[in-house]
Amino acid sequence: MMLEWTAYLIAGLVSGLLAGLFGIGGGLIIVPIMMLVFGWQGMSSDIAIHVAIATSLMTISVTSLSSMLAHHKFETTQWHLVKKLAPSLVLGSFAGAYIASSMSSDTLKVWFGVFALLVAIKMWLPPPKSVSSQFLAAPSIFSAGLVTGIVSAMVGIGGGSLVVPYLVMSGLSMQRAVGTAAACGLPIALSGAVAYMLIGTQLDGQWQSGFVHWQAFLGIIATSIWVAPIGAKLAKTLPSQMLSRLFSVFLLGLGMVFLFR
Secondary structure, rough: OOOHHHHHHHHHHHHHHHHHHHHOOOOOHHHHHHHHHHHHHHOOOOOOHHHHHHHHHHHHHHHHHHHHHHHOOOOOOOOOHHHHHHHHHHHHHHHHHHHHHHHHHHHHHHHHHHHHHHHHHHHOOOOOOOOHHHHOOHHHHHHHHHHHHHHHHHHHHOHHHHHHHHHHHHOOHHOOOOOOOHHHHHHHHHHHHHHHHHHOHOOOOOOOEEEEHHHHHHHHHHHHHHHHHHHHHHHHHHOOOHHHHHHHHHHHHHHHHHHHH
8 A cells, every 4th residue: 555655646746847847737747657557556458548547637627726826816817718618628528538438448548649749749830829819709619618628538638738729829818828728727627537437437446436546646636736836946947948849759759659559
């Protein structure tokens, strides 16, 4: 038991430090780390990635609160847009959890790997530019929320990598887009985690509610929330472009491992 707690605490340290250093929510880091720990513990490879994704969403549902409150304090969150996006984000997140839970482990690994590669490639492209405020019209905003929720729940992220460019293309400044995306992470993560719990009831046990692993959740949260600020402080001492390139290389390697392992 002590070894298991130690493994999860270390996983939280690593994921929190890297998340703070690279300025991301941590889902793309938490999932592969948890898969390694679950594999070491002997969890079936048929469900390890599903449990990792579901548990990642549960951790994000907690950590996103601090990010949301911070952006609200700086008045960068556009709450009227959050209210418009939230229903489709929740619907999409439930749908994404259902789709992922019906996939085989190998298929879901390929999906995760492809997404990691796409995010890595996006980091080498120019930042998005404003296109049209019509993207915020009812049909478009519903579609954007639905797609974001589905994709996020299938890879265990808070959706910032999808919401931010969409809002920037809709005419928001980068600061307002990031602040609004931070608030969108909570409905995505919480609804996705709940969906994974309801869908995987056959896995209920001492430490599991469906696909959510509570011991892993507690261990990761206990350390990641403390070291993420340290990573953020380290990031201030390094060139942002260099950090972006380093993380893109990390994601390229991660994507290749998931695709070809």
